[in-house]
Structures are given as C-alpha cells and as structure tokens.
Amino acid sequence: MQSQFRHVALIGKYQAVGSGSTGASSRRAMEDIAHFLHAQGCEVAFEAETARNLGITGHAMLDVDGIGAQCDLGLVVGGDGTMLGIGRQLACHNVPLIGINQGRLGFITDIPLEGYQAVLLPMLHGAYEEDRRSLMQARVMRDGHCVFDALAMNDVVVNRGATSGMVELRVEVDGHFVANQRADGLII
Template identity: 70%
Template sequence: MKSPTQFRQVALVGKYQSTISGPAGAHSRQALEEIANYVLDLGCDLVLEADTATNMGMSRYATLNLEDIGRHCDLCLVVGGDGTMLGIGRELAQYKVPLIGINQGRLGFITDIPFDQYKAVLRPMLAGEYEEDQRSLIRGRVMRDGICVFSALAMNDVVVNRGASSGMVELRVEVDGHFVANQRADGLIIASPTGSTAYSLSAGGPLMHPAIDGWVIVPIAPHTLSNRPLVLTSAGEIAVEIVAGRDASASFDTQSLASLMHGDRIVVTRSEHKVKFLHPRGWSYFDTLRQKMHWNEGVI
C-alpha cells in the first residue's frame, strides 16, 4: 500500500486539550487510530501530539509536544473542528509547519476534509498533490498605563465586549494614530479574512477572501446605525480604547482577558507569522463557501 510521500515526519492532533468520555470519546479515539494506521501504511513516520495521546489513552505511538512538533515535523494532521484547528494554527505558525484539517466538527471552514473521505484525499496530498493556502494572524495586546498586561495571537478575531449584566460600552477607535470615531455599542470585532466567516459574519460583517491583505472592523449592535463595518489594510495599527462602560472584556479567539479598565487600549497589529493550510488539489474557497453557507440549495 505504500506510495511515495513528500512528508516524512507527520504529526497527528485531535480534540486538543480536552478529555472526551463515553461513546463520543471512543468514536474519536477510533477515528484517530484509523488515520494513524493509514498514515503509517503510506510510509510516513507518525507521532501523536502528547496531550492528544494522553487524553485518548493512545500509548502505543511515539509522542511529541507542540513545540517539538513544530521543530521536527514536516506536516501536522488536525482532526476535529475549526476550534481545534485555530488553537493548533496559532501554536505552529511560528514554525511554518503546514496543516491539513480532517473535519469531525460541525462547520469545517478550515478543517475541510470530511472524515469519510480522508483515505482518498490524503494519499495524493501526502504525495505532493495539494493546494497551498496561507492565512495571516493578528497580534493583539492590552496596554494599561503604557504597559502591556496581556498579549496573544488570534487567527479569527479580536473582540471587545460589554459586561454580561451591563449596558453598552463606549470605545474610541484609532487607525495608525488617527482618530476614527467613538462608538457606543455592545462591543467591537476586529476580524481577519479567516474570521470573517465567524462572529464577524453573525454581526453583519462582509465575507473576505483569504487572499485579501486586510481586516474588517465590525460593531456589535451599535447605538448609531450609521456605524457600519469597515474594511482596512492589515499593514497598519488599530487601537481600541475603553472610554465608558463596566466589566468590558477582550477576547483573542478563545483567549480572554476580563475586567478591562477605563483607559485600557487594545492594540492590534499584523503578526509576522502566517498559518499554512494544505487543501486537496482543485480546492476552491468559493466551493467551501457554497457548501458551508448552503448557497444554491433549492435552486433549479
């Protein structure tokens, strides 16, 4: 069954940093076992991400932590949903390790290979037949009195939110040091093209092709309806200052900082790192949109 492969050392990650019990856990472990054995049969050296192996009780495979995967592996297979891929993408971007996503989640915008098709799809991809897709990352910092008190990478978005029991927040928005507007709203989203299909879309933002070198700023339920989404180049700096409102928080994908104070500034710049996804030959972003957004359904 072995065939020529472009990737010698392949890492496998699934359900990152979560323990799954019951039938769902057994199903996930079985899926990972199937994929692991298939990759080994294709002639690759396989390692499991250490937390995946521990959580799934898969002790018969070699393991590496994510840092060592980044340093030593040629490819990483991520089995799960987009949330799993977001976390792995942020961790491995600095190492430039390409990622392939096998979908066991619900949407699968970036984990786009259906599990029941992985055998037919992986074989040619591991032999070098694939499309490459690079995604920019956002670097977000929270500045308080000129000191950085929190810093994180985000692949989807940086979100400033009002408190759960409070009213609107007032936010001062600047781009490259230029005042844009004070916005009263439930919050504000700064999304990458990858994140344009996530929270930004739910809040009324546009879909952005991943090749666009830009971001979109989307107000969440703004007090003034003329506050509309704004598309900007990602080459500059966006700063959002907390002017008024209680219990505001900032979220960088799933990484959060609660209890922002008045005067805190959330500063967003483009990271020097990008995430490299590999897709099957013939992959198209528009095919993904059409399938996931259910376009053309019912059209004759």
C-alpha cells in the same frame, strides 16, 4: 510512492476525552489515521494533550514546540475551532496544517472524516494547493502596559469580561489611530 511528508503530527480536538462513545470513536479515528499514515511511510507523533486526553499510547508524543521542531506536517482532526487554536500556536513554527473535519461546520477543516484516505493520499504525495492564511496580532494595553498579546487567525474579540457597563477602547492598526469606541466589546 513515498509521502513527501516524513514526520506528521496528529492533533485532536482540544480537551477531547477518550471515555464514552464519542471519545472511543475519536480514539479509533485517530488510531486509524495514524495507521494509514504509517502505511504511507510517515513517522507519526501525537500532540501530547491529544494522546493523554484520548488515552492513546504506543506512539511518540510531542508538545507544540516539539511539533514545530520535528514535524513537517500537522494533521488536525476536529473542527474549525481546533484548527484555529493549533494554527495560532504553530504559526511561529511554519508547519503546514491539513484539517479532517470531526466538528460541525468544516469551513477550514474541510476533509470529511468518512473517506479521508481518498482525499489525503494524493495530498501526501504532493497533489495539493497551498492556502496561506493571514494572521493578526492583537494586544490589549491598559495604562501603558500590555495585559494581553496573542495571534489570531480569523478574528479578535475584545469584551468587557466580568465587569458591568461599557468599556472604552482605542483601536489602532499598525500603530495608526482608527477609532475610539465605547461598547460592550469589539470584534475585528
């Protein structure tokens, strides 16, 4: 039976390095997953930074926009931070993501690396339940100008940065005033 996903992007831990025992282990895991996906009839591309950092060659490499344009699935191998980061970047492309946990927590990258094949195989053939996540858009305005604008999947953290003392924050949701806040920062 052929996978319902034809072109899969493999995305690894942000700034993972291929040297040392941990890096070699990550590289082996990624190459093993690529081989497994090929055996299921999938075309595999590596996220370009992942491939460079791990020293992976011999596979197609795509940046985030390329993944968004060419892939119908992103397979994230890392921890929740890796999933949150790439989820933010790929949100505008509407590429579904599946997470294989190579981190510590695994709340949203909940497929264990050991034995991933048994869980991933049925998913590739359509046996999964989609879990859509809400996104927040955060903007930091200073003197009427936007100085920061980003999407967030889990939370938004605004802090004072390197300055001393507290910051004054005006919080609005969908353009409606919520609160004025003097604090070291704010987590939403």
